[in-house]
Amino acid sequence: MTTMQAIEYRGAGGPEVLVETERPMPVPGPGEVLVKVAAFGLNRADVQQRRGVYPPPPGASDIPGLEVSGTIEALGEGVVSAAIGQRVCALLAGGGYAQYVTVPAGLVIEIPQDVDLVDAAGFMEVAGTVVSNLFLEAGLTAGSTVLLHGGAGGIGSMAIQLAAAAGAQVLVTASSEEKIAHCLALGAYAGINYREEDFAARTLELTDGAGVDVILDVVGAKYLAQNVRILATGGTLVVIGLQGGAKAELDLRALMTKRARVMGTTLRARPLDQKEEIVAAVRKHALPMLAQGTLDLSIDRRFPFTEARLAHEYFDSGNHTGKIIVKF
Ligand SMILES: NC(=O)c1ccc[n+]([C@@H]2O[C@H](COP(=O)([O-])OP(=O)(O)OC[C@H]3O[C@@H](n4cnc5c(N)ncnc54)[C@H](OP(=O)(O)O)[C@@H]3O)[C@@H](O)[C@H]2O)c1
Numbered sequence: 346m347t348t349m350q351a352i353e354y355r356g357a358g359g360p361e362v363l364v365e366t367e368r369p370m371p372v373p374g375p376g377e378v379l380v381k382v383a384a385f386g387l388n389r390a391d392v393q394q395r396r397g398v399y400p401p402p403p404g405a406s407d408i409p410g411l412e413v414s415g416t417i418e419a420l421g422e423g424v425v426s427a428a429i430g431q432r433v434c435a436l437l438a439g440g441g442y443a444q445y446v447t448v449p450a451g452l453v454i455e456i457p458q459d460v461d462l463v464d465a466a467g468f469m470e471v472a473g474t475v476v477s478n479l480f481l482e483a484g485l486t487a488g489s490t491v492l493l494h495g496g497a498g499g500i501g502s503m504a505i506q507l508a509a510a511a512g513a514q515v516l517v518t519a520s521s522e523e524k525i526a527h528c529l530a531l532g533a534y535a536g537i538n539y540r541e542e543d544f545a546a547r548t549l550e551l552t553d554g555a556g557v558d559v560i561l562d563v564v565g566a567k568y569l570a571q572n573v574r575i576l577a578t579g580g581t582l583v584v585i586g587l588q589g590g591a592k593a594e595l596d597l598r599a600l601m602t603k604r605a606r607v608m609g610t611t612l613r614a615r616p617l618d619q620k621e622e623i624v625a626a627v628r629k630h631a632l633p634m635l636a637q638g639t640l641d642l643s644i645d646r647r648f649p650f651t652e653a654r655l656a657h658e659y660f661d662s663g664n665h666t667g668k669i670i671v672k673f
Pocket residue numbers: 387388389390470474494495496497498499500501518519520521524539563564584585586587588589610611612613663667
């Protein structure tokens with residue numbers, strides 16, 4: 346086989362720009378493996394790329410897709426950590442919306458025996474984002490309090506479970522009672538419907554005025570002032586999404602008084618050594634739960650490859666909880 350099926354974005358815009366296409370089969374380079382893709386997970390970054398506001402980093406495929414599951418089909422030179430036929434999930438900088446993709450061997454994880462191959466497509470990007478930000482960056486530990494904005498989304502659903510399992514008290518924001526119920530079922534201690542309540546006031550109420558040690562924020566500018574207001578002394582605000590804009594005023598006095606930190610991260614464009622470190626942390630913090638069956642991958646819907654546009658439409662609707670998967 347010299348070609349494969351893939352999906353590309355023809356122009357920028359809505360789901361209509363998703364077009365099925367044929368591309369050359371990728372060939373694994375030294376240190377890489379070739380994965381035959383069983384399914385890929387949708388992420389907000391795919392939508393941003395589709396809209397033309399989040400181009401792939403230099404060197405990455407123009408084919409969208411940051412996470413897949415599948416089986417290893419071939420090994421590049423020097424790969425000893427993986428084997429042909431192994432069921433894996435992979436963290437990608439792009440290229441996941443295709444029948445085959447190449448990826449550095451250090452960025453795949455073997456899927457535990459009892460985990461569904463298709464559903465495992467929704468694991469790597471969210472687990473990598475959550476583990477790197479909550480544990481490696483913000484130093485979340487047992488007894489910490491954490492506020493997760495967008496608690497019912499793909500990132501939020503994973504973050505609730507990993508933070509709760511680590512012994513943190515988890516508060517979430519979400520836009521409806523149904524979404525809050527989803528978060529509570531996954532282990533959140535309390536949910537705040539931000540459409541009906543002032544999330545900052547409610548967070549202070551729930552923490553007896555102390556505020557929270559860690560905030561994982563997907564909103565950005567619109568929430569900055571309130572987020573800083575509800576950070577506990579020594580707290581960390583990690584901004585990972587800008588759904589509410591990128592530019593806002595920061596009250597440095599409040600930050601100094603609280604000895605607090607505000608930081609931002611992205612996962613996709615990180616150098617390989619950092620991504621390998623993150624994947625190693627995923628093995629430590631999330632994989633054991635996946636293997637034991639105590640981590641719910643929170644798959645909302647699975648669409649066939651031929652309906653990838655519908656999957657994007659559903660993502661755009663904002664009605665989903667957890668992850669959306671597209672399978673071959
Ligand atoms: N920096 C990184 O490395 C990185 C990596 C992965 C993802 N991300 C970011 O993380 C965020 C979540 O990604 P995802 O894949 O989990 O997407 P998702 O499943 O669509 O979840 C996003 C959640 O954000 C909430 N939301 C949307 N607009 C909002 C607003 N204006 N105010 C408050 N909440 C809002 C939505 O819940 P409600 O309906 O409850 O509002 C939704 O559940 C995205 O912004 C994405 O870009 C960043």
